[in-house]
Amino acid sequence: MxxxxxxxxxxxxxxxxxxxxxxxxxxxxxxxxxxxxxxxxxxxLAAPLPYPDAERLMLLRGALVDDNNEIKQSNFIPHAGSLTSYEKQPQFPEIESIALQNISIDVEQSLPSSPTFNIGAITPEYMQLLDAPMALGRYFSSDEGLGSQQPVAMISYSVWQQYFAGNPDVLEKTVVFKGVSFRIIGVTASQFDEPVLSTPNWHTDVWLTYDYNDSPAPQWQRNNIQTYQILKLHKSADSQTAQLSLENWFNEQLHQQTRGMQDFANSRVKLELIPFKTRIVGxxxxxxxxxxxxxxxxxxxxxxxxxxxxxxxxxxxxxxxxxxxxxxxxxxxxxxxxxxxxxxxxxxxxxxxxxxxxxxxxxxxxxxxxxxxxxxxxxxxxxxxxxxxxxxxxxxxxxxxxxxxxxxxxxxxxxxxxxxxxxxxxxxxxxxxxxxxxxxxxxxxxxxxxxxxxxxxxxxLQRETGIKEQNTYQVALNLGTLLQQMTLEERRQLLLSALDSLRALPQVEHAGIGGYPPISYWVPGFSSRQMQFEPGIKKNSFEFQSTAGTASYFNAFGTKLIDGRAFTMEEAINNESVVIINQYLARQLRERGQVLGAKLYSRNSQNSVEVIGVVDDIYLPNQPNIARIFIPAIPTGYPFIMIETKANAGISKAEINQLLVDIHPQMRVYNFQSTTTLLATHLQxxxxxxxxxxxxxxxxxxxxxxxxxxxxxxxxxxxxxxxxxxxxxxxxxxxxxxxxxxxxxxxxxxxxxxxxxxxxxxxxxxxxxxxxxxxxxxxxxxxxxxxxxxxxxxxxxxxxxxxxxxxxxxxxxx
Structure with a gap:
């Protein structure tokens, strides 16, 4: 029927x-x-994360605040504090395990074409907490943990397929970063779902042991935005209790380590435990x-x-x-x-x-x-x-x-x-x-x-950014082992030689060197800091973001000078105490009196810098209009070269790499993007x-x-x-x-x-x-x-x- x-x-x-x-x-x-x-x-929203006890996994985030809970520096956890708390994990009864991850981008030096890889420097607990499936090999062992100085690596499934053609003998091979050969001991499986705790679309290509993280020496007074601290709470533990326990310990240590430093007077760290799922979904x-x-x-x-x-x-x-x-x-x-x-x-x-x-x-x-x-x-x-x-x-x-x-x-x-x-x-x-x-x-x-x-x-999408969008390129350089082998002055001279060679190219109009620009491949951006209009403790502070570089760097980036003067090369070489500010900050100074010649002071300090110029405000995607300070400097650790080419001309990563190799074989481009592409990424x-x-x-x-x-x-x-x-x-x-x-x-x-x-x-x-x-x-x-x-x-x-x-x-x- x-x-x-x-x-x-x-x-x-x-x-x-x-x-x-x-x-x-x-x-x-x-x-x-x-x-x-x-x-x-x-x-x-509903599917469980593919990690054991995912509801107990937390990401530790923090900020530096004053006595009134006013944020002095967002996204602040002392790097030294992260390392010390990791080593002293048994002191925290609410925490079952702690893992560290430090992300960076580096150039591999032994493979053809010197590919750029996303690097994750991790402690052994990281993969264990995630229960990462493996296609070959193993995780890092406890003998390869913090302080072991063991040059071993794990690679992702995509790197194994693309650069080693899926060779089952890959565990006998090595990868080379900054002149160090890392023996490959494991390959993650294709189904490994890596938690994205940092920038969107981040996928790690190679994991190294944490000793080889690409960050400056850890200090209590310095933050490291590349480091992520992961906690696994005990079953019966309360996240609020764990947070307070860690926060009290951090502040006790911070006060001891920064005693006498005016920047940290009346300051403390305010921590937050963010559940894994909240952080991943965003x-x-x-x-x-x-x-x-x-x-x-x-x-x-x-x-x-x-x-x-x-x-x-x-x-x-x-x-x-x-x-x-x-x-x-x-x-x-x-x-x-x-x-x-x-x-x-x-x-x-x-x-x-x-x-x-x-x-x-x-x-x-x-x-x-x-x-x-x-x-x-x-x-x-x-x-x-x-x-x-x-x-x-x-x-x-x-x-x-x-x-x-x-x-x-x-x-x-x-x-x-x-x-x-x-x-x-x-x-x-x-x-x-x-x-x-x-x-x-x-x-x-x-x-x-x-x-x-x-x-x-x-x-x-239609808003004018105030920067040069056409025919400009950001070139992030990797200096390899030169960070350890050369002095700061030697690296500076090497970078200036590279800059002169780039300027000699017929298609290049302007080229300058500096630090991370206000908008770059690093999508999360950087935390704001505070300065003061007057010297002393808690004297009329304001939030700002800073960018360091030479006058030609800012010219290629597109900042428009509307008052005062630009930096000289001597000021950039000597890191003189002069700055250029944007109109947003100039309006605040104008209400207090003069702009050019005004003094700005470090937080809780008598140290000052002098304003010598004012540039137009810039309006960047996903960023508020904020006070900006431009500093004369030639960064030698992780420098950027800003290039402006002539109309209807371009430049390629391969062309720049060839020029850099002729100057020194350790120098490589690890990130190369046009400003047009960067803006499109941020506006996606x-x-x-x-x-x-x-x-x-x-x-x-x-x-x-x-x-x-x-x-x-x-x-x-x-x-x-x-x-x-x-x-x-x-x-x-x-x-x-x-x-x-x-x-x-x-x-x-x-x-x-x-x-x-x-x-x-x-x-x-x-x-x-x-x-x-x-x-x-x-x-x-x-x-x-x-x-x-x-x-x-x-x-x-x-x-x-x-x-x-x-x-x-x-x-x-x-």
Whole structure:
């Protein structure tokens, strides 16, 4: 019986190919979007991390604050404190284990083309805490821990495949960094899901023992943003208790180690234990929830259209229903008839949705939505398939119930008794108006939210940065063993020689040397620090970020000098106590008196620097407008060279490397990017948001237009004779159009009122799901204008057959 019903339903659907294909594709695409975003949100918010006891894994973060809890330096944990607390882990009863990770980028010196690798210097506990799967070899042992000076390494699966061709004898080979040969003892498995605790999209290529971390000698008064301290709490331990225990110990040690240092007077470290999942997911959940909300809206619009199609088909099938009723079919039989037909359509749509979801997941993994967390392990799983089938089944039953409610059984019987004359089954006026109101409500609300998001993202994309974006390049240098083998003065002379050689290239306009620029490949950026307008303890402090370099470095970067003078080369070589400030800081100084010649003081100190120039503010992606101080210096540890080429000219990493090798074989480029590429990387999330909201708005408008057109066309078909009579007694086409438009504007009024209520509720959430621009009256009015235009256009298109032809055609039902 069931098989026969399915076969009969299939035969009926084969006779209506356009109806069948339209429903399957519409629902398949919309449901596929929902399934993929459900899978993404499950992965980010609900799926457990693939590490044992992941809920007990914590990342230690901190800040330097004063007695009033005012932040003096964000992201501050003394590097020496991290090492000492690691060694004294047994003193903390709440902590089961501590691991250290120090990340850096280095140039491998033995492989062809000298590739650049992401390096992770770790203690043995790191891999043990993560229970990292291995393709070959082993973890670091306790004999290779802190202080052992054992030159051993582990490599990632991708490095093994790309640079060692998957050779199983790789454990007998070495990699070379800064002149040290590291014996490879292990290869992580391809399924290893490395926790991203630092910069987005960071994936370690090579792990070294912690003794070979690429950081200056640890000090209590210096932070190290490359170091991450991971804790595993005991099962019964409270994170708050562990935090206070560590914080008290850190501050006791900090006060002892910095006694007499004015910069640390009245200062303490404030710690925070961040759960692994919170750190890994970050703000990716906001993006994923926005995508989920968008997919739900698309599905609602698609369902409204499908509902209209199914109801129209039900009207066409009224005679078949009447015959079945005459043969004894009850309402439950008619419901089964509808469910069987819709079940076939929705099953096919569910299958297509899985294909669509797979394609969307592939796009997400390729980076189309930016650096989202945990994409490496994102894939269709059993729960995803179950979700797709259950959602499809629930929608099928819901739609079948709606249709069966619209098919009044008694009316069907009366139609049979009256031979079908004048008593045909119709979709009720209330249902038709609800369909239009629902379409318009969704469309109006969605457009308002999308306009707010789009405007914010577009402003970020179009904003002038104040730096040179075209024909400029950032070149980060690696000096290899020269950091240990040469004195600071020798390295400085070597770098100046390299700079002279670069300037001699015909395509180079300007080139200068400095430290990390205000925007670079290091996406997380750097913490702010504090200085004072007056000498002494706690005297009118302000936050700032500093950049060191030569005058030509800042010129190539694009800072525009508007007052005073630039640095001289002598000032950069001698690290003179002069600075150039931005307008943001100059405005604060102007309120206090002079700008040029003003003195700025180190925190809690009498040491000062003199302001000799003012540059324009720069506006960088994801960074607040803050006081900036530019310092004359030639960094010799991890220098950057800023290059500006002539118009329509370029320069390559290989070309620079060849020039550096001729100066000294240890010098290499470890990161090379154009400013255009860097800005695109930092603006990726805004670009994704603008494209996503634009596409979502267009799709919503198109789907809404299709759905509203169908309902309007049906309404006009029911009123065809009436409209023909009006036209035959003198009504003009404009009069008839206005009459139809008035009918369509009634459900629009309902949608407008409902949309206003919904958006007022959403505005209360503001920063939770959508930005507060969603409540902007301007966006709402623009959206309302777009929807009114849409309704007018759809009304005109649906009424064209009536008003563009003589009234006789309408009276004849043609």
């Amino acid at each position: 069931v098989t026969h019903s399915i076969n009969m339903a299939w035969q009926r659907l084969k006779r209506h190919i356009s109806y069948t294909v339209t429903i399957i594709l519409t629902l398949g695409l919309a449901l596929g979007a929902l399934v993929s975003t459900y899978n993404l949100n499950y992965q980010l 703000d990716a959940s906001q993006v994923s929830l926005m995508m989920l909300l968008g997919s739900i809206v698309l599905l609602l619009i698609a369902l409204s259209n499908i509902c209209n199609l199914v109801l129209s088909r039900a009207v066409e099938q009224q005679r078949n229903f009447a015959v079945q009723a005459a043969l004894g079919a009850r309402p439950s039989h008619l419901f089964h008839h509808i469910v069987t037909e819709l079940g076939l359509l929705f099953t096919c749509a569910a299958a297509i949705s899985l294909v669509v979801a797979t394609a969307i997941i592939w796009l997400l993994k390729s980076g189309m939505a930016g650096p989202l967390a945990r994409l490496q392990t994102l894939q269709l799983e059993l729960h995803t398939v179950v979700f797709a089938l259950m959602t499809s089944a629930a929608l099928c039953l819901m739609l079948a119930w709606i249709v069966s409610r619209q098919l009044n059984y008694q009316n069907i019987i009366r139609q049979l008794q009256s031979s079908g004359k004048g008593t045909g089954v119709q979709i009720s006026a209330t249902t038709r108006n609800l369909l239009i109101s629902f379409q318009l409500l969704i469309c109006l609300s969605l457009l308002t939210v999308c306009l707010g998001v789009f405007q914010t993202s577009w402003q970020h 999330r805004d670009r994704v948001a603008s494209i996503f909201t634009l596409v979502l708005s267009v799709i919503a408008l198109v789907l809404a237009a299709i759905g509203i057109y169908g309902v309007c066309k049906y309404n006009i078909a029911l009123r065809r004779f009436e409209l023909g009579v009006r036209m035959s007694i003198g009504a003009t086409p404009i009069t008839v159009l206005i009459l139809i438009l008035k009918d369509n504007l009634r459900p629009l009024l309902i949608a407008v009122c409902a949309s206003a209520c919904i958006l007022l509720s959403i505005s209360a959430l503001q920063d939770t799901l959508v930005p507060n621009t969603a409540s902007s009256i301007v966006h709402w009015l623009v959206s309302l204008a777009a929807v009114i235009t849409l309704v007018t256009g759809v009304t005109l298109a649906s009424a064209r057959d009536i008003i563009a032809r003589p009234a006789l055609h309408a009276l004849r039902g043609e």
